[in-house]
Every structure is written in C-alpha cells, then in structure tokens.
Amino acid sequence: MSSSTSGAREGASPPRDRTGQAEAFDAIGDRYDEAFPHKEGQIAATEWLVESLPAGSRVLDLGSGTGVPTARRLTEAGLEVVGVDLSAGMVALAREQVPGAEFHHADLADLRPGGPLDLGRFDAVTAFFSLLMLPRAEIPSTLVTIHRLLAPGGLFALSMVEADVDDVPIPFLGRRIRVSGYPRAALREVVEAARFDVVEEASHGYAPGGADVPPEEHLFLRCRRRG
Template identity: 85%
Template sequence: MSSNVFGGRDGASPPRDRTGQAEAFDAIGDRYDEAFPHKEGQISATEWLVASLPAGSRVLDLGCGTGVPTARRLTEAGFEVVGVDLSAGMVARARAQAPGARFHQADIADLGPGGPYDLGGPYDLGRFDAVAAFFSLLMLPRAEIPTALRTVRRLLAPGGLFALSMVEADADDVPIPFLGRRIRVSGYPRAALRQVVEEAGFDVVEETSHGYAPAGADVPPEEHLFLRCRRGD
C-alpha cells in the first residue's frame, strides 16, 4: 500500500477531507519504504513503461510517495517526470531521492476540471505520454475512483499508457491500522477493478497479480493487482 492520498470532485458532492490521511503519511515517513522493501510488481510495471515509451516522453507519477522506485527509475530512463502527492513529507522525500523529477504537493482534484493544475489552469502540468498510479487510488472512496480515472484519461495524450495497481479487496473507505496510524482505504475484486477501469475509457493490455507480505507487523498480507492499460480513443 502506498502513501498516496487523493480526493476527487464529482460535481455536487465535495471530496472527503483527507487531511488526516496526509498527516498519517507525513508521520510514517521513512518507515514506509522499510515496511515495503520489495516492490517487484511495481518495478515490473515501471519497466513496461520504460520499454514502451521513447526517450523524452512525459510521465506523471500520480501518488509518487517517496519517489522510489518509480520516479527515480523513470528519470534514469530519460523521461520527463512529474510527481504528485498530497503528503508534504512524502514530496520532500521524493525530491531528495529522485532529484531529476519535478514534484508537487497536490490533490488529484487539483488536476481535474477547474483545478489549478488542470489543462489551462494557472499551474497547468500539460499532457502526458504515460501515467503511473501505484496504490494511490485505493485511498479514495469508491464513489470517487471513476472520477479520478477520468482525470487520468483526460491528462493522457491519445494512445497514452496507464500503469495502475490496487490491493485486491472488497472494501469501500474502510479504516485500517497502518504502520502505527489509521488510514481509510478502498479496493475491488479483480474483475470489478477491470470493469471500472474499462468503463473510464481504458483498454487493459495486461493484468497481473502478486502476493505480498509487508514487513510491518500491523499490515496483513495483501494481493496486489497490476493493470497495464492504454487510453482508449
């Protein structure tokens, strides 16, 4: 599970206040990488992006966490990398560990229509050839995840790539203990995750899963789902 905590706009209803989520990951700090030292599935999905994109491509690391392994690896591969995370502590760590990338403390709602980082907004980040969202959307209630996925699609260039991971679980905004703090998480059974991703306008190229046993004593074993997707046009 990742440090990445985001809200989302859905029109009439404001996103849940996720200040507590951000503060939890500020407090967790370096213990996150200690609790999750093995990231084989995430590394493999990142290498798919590296192998699929030409040098110089623009990649958004949505929920960048500490900046490793994803943002660092993508910059090493010659990509222009932009990372976004709601946790100020994680953004500071990412800047130190992946200095070749640019990082912003922001909510995913800030990247959506009308947000300051939206296309045409005052801090417009532009379009991207690929987006990576590793264990970030699980920090949202299920009602906000389709909106977040549509925001990702909107930021992608035609034919752009999307690497997504979630924890397999039938859960909606459930509070759990996590490395000495409490956070709220959501998940889907794998068929349901694929459906919500496809309904948001993505073609799923490949699906994999990896069992994972975190080093943290209060974090139970997890099944990690990875979808490699392309923006449908």
C-alpha cells in the same frame, strides 16, 4: 450499470477532507519503504513504461511517495517525470531522492479540469496504490481525469490491493488510514468504463514487513487510453 461504475462523470463526487491521510504519511515518512521493501510488481510495470516510451516522454506519477523506485527509475531512463502526492513529507523526501524529477504537493482532485494544478498532457500515467486512498465514489471520476491527462494512445499503469472494501479505516504502520478496493473483475470493469483498454493484468501476493499490516494481493493493470 453496476454500482462499481456508476458516478463516472468527472466531478460527480466532491473530494472528502483527506487531511488525516496526509498527516499519516507525513508521520510514516521513509518507514514506508522499509515496510514495503519488495515491489516486484511495481518495478515490472515501471519497466513496461520504460520499454514502451521514447526518451523525453512525459510521465505523471500519482501518489509519488518517496520517489523510489518509480520516479527514480523513470528519470534514469531519460523520461520527464512529474510527481504528485498528498503528503508534504513524502514530497520533500522525493525531491531529495530524485532531484531530476518535478514534484507537487497536491490532491488528485486538484488535477481535474478547472482545478488549481494544470500540468498539461502526458504520454503515460502511473497510479501505484494511490487510488486505494480514495472512497469508491471518487475513483471513477479520478480515472476520467487521468484519461483526460493522457495523450491519445497514452499508457496507464495502475495497482490496487484486491479487497471488496469502501473507505474502511485500517491500522497502517502505527497510524490509521482509510482505504478502498475492488475484487479484480470489478476493478477491471471500472477502469474499462473510464475508456481504458487493459492490455495486461497481473497479481502478486505480498506480506508487508509491518506487524499491523496483513498479507495482501496486489493487482496490476497495464492499460492504454482508448479514444
């Protein structure tokens, strides 16, 4: 088993203190949407869910941010949306911009079995650029948690920045955050190890509007829960 898939046991790595990450996004607020105005890959993955799910399906949006565009679009499509974000400021913005959805200020680790936030089962989960905020040691176990949160055959839309980095500090819109990433083959490996079938993969080159954010390659995986 490669290093990218080791430690996939749920709860294998205790979550690190992410206070600094939350404070950074509290400070960034709605400037995030200004710096990242073009979200074609994220919008396409969201439309895949809209087209695949019947009205009333429950969708969990992990790292829901400002609620735009994902939670808003899913709610407009008649889906029941629950968002979770580490940043209290982002949650406040999302509640204002997408009143039809339910948002929680919480860490992804809070969703593990026995954790403080029990949201039940979902028909789909989105994680658009939220897992990159974790050190690699926590990503496999978080994927296992997502698998458990999904109903059998449930859908999972995931995006990451393609980069061979682990918990590296970077400047981001005037703040500093820590990020992780994988080369695309390694990302697919770690997702499949958590018992997801990748049904489609896409990538998009992206040049963010912020001067301190270099061009990126965004990877999007559309997955289905196996088992």
